[in-house]
Amino acid sequence: MSTPDGPAAPATLSIGQVAARTGLSVHALRFYEREGILADPVRREGGGRRRYTEGDVEWLNLCIVLRSSGMPIPEIRRYTELARAGAGTEPARLALLRAHEQRVLDQLADLQRSLDIVRYKVAVYEDYLDGLPD
Amino acid sequence: MSTPDGPAAPATLSIGQVAARTGLSVHALRFYEREGILADPVRREGGGRRRYTEGDVEWLNLCIVLRSSGMPIPEIRRYTELARAGAGTEPARLALLRAHEQRVLDQLADLQRSLDIVRYKVAVYEDYLDGLPD
DNA sequence: CTAGGAGCTCGAGTCGGCTCTAGATCAACT
DNA sequence: AGTTGATCTAGAGCCGACTCGAGCTCCTAG
Numbered sequence: 001m002s003t004p005d006g007p008a009a010p011a012t013l014s015i016g017q018v019a020a021r022t023g024l025s026v027h028a029l030r031f032y033e034r035e036g037i038l039a040d041p042v043r044r045e046g047g048g049r050r051r052y053t054e055g056d057v058e059w060l061n062l063c064i065v066l067r068s069s070g071m072p073i074p075e076i077r078r079y080t081e082l083a084r085a086g087a088g089t090e091p092a093r094l095a096l097l098r099a100h101e102q103r104v105l106d107q108l109a110d111l112q113r114s115l116d117i118v119r120y121k122v123a124v125y126e127d128y129l130d131g132l133p134d
Numbered sequence: 135m136s137t138p139d140g141p142a143a144p145a146t147l148s149i150g151q152v153a154a155r156t157g158l159s160v161h162a163l164r165f166y167e168r169e170g171i172l173a174d175p176v177r178r179e180g181g182g183r184r185r186y187t188e189g190d191v192e193w194l195n196l197c198i199v200l201r202s203s204g205m206p207i208p209e210i211r212r213y214t215e216l217a218r219a220g221a222g223t224e225p226a227r228l229a230l231l232r233a234h235e236q237r238v239l240d241q242l243a244d245l246q247r248s249l250d251i252v253r254y255k256v257a258v259y260e261d262y263l264d265g266l267p268d
Numbered sequence: 269c270t271a272g273g274a275g276c277t278c279g280a281g282t283c284g285g286c287t288c289t290a291g292a293t294c295a296a297c298t
Numbered sequence: 299a300g301t302t303g304a305t306c307t308a309g310a311g312c313c314g315a316c317t318c319g320a321g322c323t324c325c326t327a328g
Contacts, residue, residue, distance in 0.1 A: 016274065026275080027317055035315095047324055049275055062251075069248035073315075094259040097252055104249045108242065114203035115238045117196075118231055125228040150304065160305080161287055169285095181294055183305055207285075 012043070012051035022060050029060075037063055037076045039083065069104050146177070146185035156194050163194075171197055171210045173217065203238050 019026045033042055033050075039059045042050045066076050079096050082089040153160045167176055167184075173193045176184045200210050213230050216223040 014274080025317075028315085030276090031316060047275085048277095049324080062255075065248050065251050067315090069245055069252070090259055090263055094256065094263065097256045097259065101249065101252050101256055104245055104252060108245050108249065111203055111238055111242050111245065114199050115235065115242065117199050118203070118235050118238060121196075122228065122231050122235060125224055125231065129224055129228065148304080149306095159287075162285085164306090165286060181305085182307095183294080201285090 012053055013057065015050045015052070018052045018057055018060070021057060022064065024060070024064070032060070032063065035073050035077060037073065037080050039080065066100065069100070070107060071100055071103075075100075146179075146187055147191065149184050149186070152186045152191055152194070155191060156198060158194070158198070166194070166197065169207050169211060171207065171214050173214065200234065203234070204241060205234055205237075209234075 013021070015026050015029055018024075019029060022029075024032070029050075032038060039056060042052060042056065045051050063076055066079070067073070075096070079093060082093045082096070147155070149160050149163055152158075153163060156163075158166070163184075166172060173190060176186060176190065179185050197210055197214075200213070201207070209230070213227060216227045216230070
């Protein structure tokens with residue numbers, strides 16, 4: 001074995017491993033940390049290198065979902081801060097998530113309307129090309 | 135009447151009126167024209183001011199749909215160029231629209247996945263808050 | 269002991285899509 | 299003639315979200 005973890009080792013990951021697992025670049029991971037959207041400021045091993053836990057990775061995966069569905073980074077930071085603050089902030093976190101749910105629904109509706117229009121245009125071109133002389 | 139159009143007047147619109155109708159800013163309208171995504175380079179009245187036809191506005195509305203569903207400006211320009219080129223380019227236009235349709239479908243699927251996850255989290259918080267002591 | 273490769277920080281650069289400014293022109297009203 | 303308000307052009311600026319580069323440190327293998 002090239003990585004003989006001791007029995008009690010919490011199995012942490014390097015930034016490169018996390019990049020591979022999440023699909024984010026190492027640059028993006030450091031950027032996200034600077035932006036304060038990681039659960040904690042990430043532990044460092046002797047030498048200053050980041051060690052990510054599985055929990056960190058799960059949190060990142062949630063962040064990726066929020067980002068990709070259009071939540072801006074400042075709002076993810078706000079959510080992160082609430083989570084860090086711990087007990088008592090659950091109502092605020094719920095409100096934030098509900099607001100985001102609504103935004104996603106709005107986006108879905110907008111996209112669906114666009115899709116209908118694009119499909120209509122596609123159908124028009126198909127009909128036209130079908131009915132061509134030769 | 136404050137706008138006594140002559141009988142044969144084609145009823146053109148100023149840039150401000152088009153902005154009001156489309157929701158785009160006058161800046162954005164000029165920007166779009168520079169980017170070459172308007173059907174024609176827009177007629178000008180004596181004095182250099184733009185006069186938009188209803189056809190121009192319809193084209194803009196299509197552009198707005200394409201943009202808001204994620205088509206980048208260079209691709210809208212490509213589509214516009216094909217349309218300007220006229221007969222014979224219909225297959226290319228159809229292909230472009232179909233590709234966009236697929237992109238929209240992908241976005242819808244992604245968003246739906248995100249929505250499911252956000253809803254799951256919302257449910258978790260709701261359950262937690264429901265079950266609170268007081 | 270040295271060469272590579274992964275990591276580090278800090279700061280600058282990029283990209284897409286507008287947005288805004290400055291300074292001039294023009295149309296219409298008073 | 300003067301004032302107001304819409305438009306014009308060319309070009310600079312901005313914002314969000316990364317991306318990249320320089321220069322340095324560290325660890326491990328040969």
